[in-house]
Amino acid sequence: MFNKETEYALRSLVYIQVQNNKARRPGIAEVATEIEAPLAYTGKILQRLVKQQFILSAKGKGGGFFFDPSSPEVTLLVVVSAIEGDRTFSGCGFGLKACDENNQCPLHHKYAPIRAAIYKLVSEETVQSLARKIESNQNNPLTNVFGANW
Amino acid sequence: MFNKETEYALRSLVYIQVQNNKARRPGIAEVATEIEAPLAYTGKILQRLVKQQFILSAKGKGGGFFFDPSSPEVTLLVVVSAIEGDRTFSGCGFGLKACDENNQCPLHHKYAPIRAAIYKLVSEETVQSLARKIESNQNNPLTNVFGANW
């Protein structure tokens, strides 16, 4: 569904949010280990997320990454769009250049509701809502997909 | 949704089927032009589709590509899986390694029905069904997305 950078970014953000909720500010090494992504690449991605102002960072001892608690929740749509543009949500299933209501490809009628559902999902879910889902599953080993004590 | 090779392959197959229905066997150059894909790359892709036995080919004058009329209709699922595996239909929206019924990621419940809908779509639609849709739209300029007289 998403490319690697987007995947790592989403997982990083959710992990950071979960930790922030425990009054912790994880660093690059911790994030990379926990989300099972390459260390250096994770560093690059976190750097970009800071530049794009999704998170803040602190250097030096006790430093790490964290959300500005006064900022509104950040939807998956905003993160994905910032990293890979909106092609994920606007592309046509059959790959035609222009496939819209006036100019439909043979898959249009059946693909349109799927695309709409994806758009709805990423517009409604936020990094924070995913973090809350994880937190509420902490005590259920079968559903703790992260295999760690986030 | 799909990668370029898959896109070109699907468009090529549908184009070839539409032409076969008119008792024509288009060649590489014609297919490439009509589906708006690079000539040489289209040749490579058609070559692979022949090897995978989705279509047959004839060399020499009057040659070109065509379906074996005695073969059953070919679903989009089969074509896509042959080219890019089934990752498109099995991957998790949140990018976790293992996200299934027993081990769910925070997006699972909301993404599962979308994935199922995609799977259903590509399992039900065939190259031939798409060709028929196009043929039935031939006289409607507003919906003739291909901009050509397929």
Added chain:
DNA sequence: CTAATAGAAGACAAACAAGTCTTTTAATAA
């Protein structure tokens, strides 16, 4: 002030996807 910690920056490298080019093989028509 200085040593240690930790993120920032940017050049570099590997892997993969997308696409090209040249030569060979097969079929047909004259």
Added chain:
DNA sequence: TTATTAAAAGACTTGTTTGTCTTCTATTAG
């Protein structure tokens, strides 16, 4: 049988994504 047409084969090139490495800068503790 020769010229022409058209696909097959495979080496090669380009561009993008993914990822690494080294150096620099900022913060904190002692």
